[in-house]
Each structure stands twice: as C-alpha cells, then as structure tokens.
Amino acid sequence: QVQLVESGGGLVQAGGSLRLSCAASGRTFSSYGMGWFRQAPGKEREFVAAMNWSGGRPYYADSVKGRFTISGDNPKNTVYLQMNSLKPEDTAVYYCAVQTNLRLTWVEEYGYDYWGQGTQVTVSS
Numbered sequence: 050q051v052q053l054v055e056s057g058g059g060l061v062q063a064g065g066s067l068r069l070s071c072a073a074s075g076r077t078f079s080s081y082g083m084g085w086f087r088q089a090p091g092k093e094r095e096f097v098a099a100m101n102w103s104g105g106r107p108y109y110a111d112s113v114k115g116r117f118t119i120s121g122d123n124p125k126n127t128v129y130l131q132m133n134s135l136k137p138e139d140t141a142v143y144y145c146a147v148q149t150n151l152r153l154t155w156v157e158e159y160g161y162d163y164w165g166q167g168t169q170v171t172v173s174s
Contacts, residue, residue: 058168071145087141
C-alpha cells in the first residue's frame with residue numbers, strides 16, 4: 050500500500066501565500082507523476098495542478114494559473130504546491146494524489162491511484 054501525507058495547510062488572509070507539501074511512502078513503487086485536487090464545501094472535487102516525472106510541462110486549472118506553482122522530487126515521490134495571491138474562493142480541502150499506473154490523463158480523478166487525506170486551506174477576506 051502507498052500512503053500520502055499532505056502538510057502546510059492553514060488560515061491565511063486574501064493576498065497571502067501558503068506552500069503545501071505531500072510525500073508518498075509505503076511499499077516499493079514507481080510513479081509517473083503527482084497532482085493536487087481540492088474540494089470546497091458543497092462542491093465536487095476539482096483538479097488544481099499536476100506534473101509528470103517525464104519532464105513535460107506541468108498542468109494547471111485555469112483558476113490558478115499564474116498564482117500557483119507545482120514542483121516535485123521524483124526520487125522522493127514528493128510534490129509541492131506554492132500558492133500565491135490567495136483568494137477566498139481558494140478555500141477548500143486540498144488533496145494530493147499519485148499516478149502509479151500510466152494513464153492518459155493528469156486532470157481527471159480516475160488518473161490517480163492513491164490519495165492523501167487532505168489538508169484544509171482557508172482564505173479569509
């Protein structure tokens with residue numbers, strides 16, 4: 050089994066920044082990349098950002114482009130999400146996920162095999 054643990058969430062004022070971290074551990078595994086999703090109260094979980102380890106460009110939801118940056122460390126199966134210029138609408142539980150079986154998508158939930166428990170991000174106005 051593979052476990053993912055997120056950290057770095059919290060309460061921040063609008064315009065502020067947070068950096069989320071996610072580390073995957075467990076049985077020996079290889080991954081093709083990792084991603085971040087979020088779920089706001091009363092809404093469905095949505096894609097935020099993803100990166101693959103093959104060196105291709107990262108993927109971002111339109112709502113976070115220019116404000117969020119995803120980075121990662123393949124050998125350590127660790128991914129980060131730097132969030133700047135935060136807005137109240139960014140308030141959500143943020144989940145990281147890892148793709149251990151190659152699939153043809155990075156922006157859909159079914160593209161990922163293991164998920165973390167989530168970390169709360171709250172942006173006050």
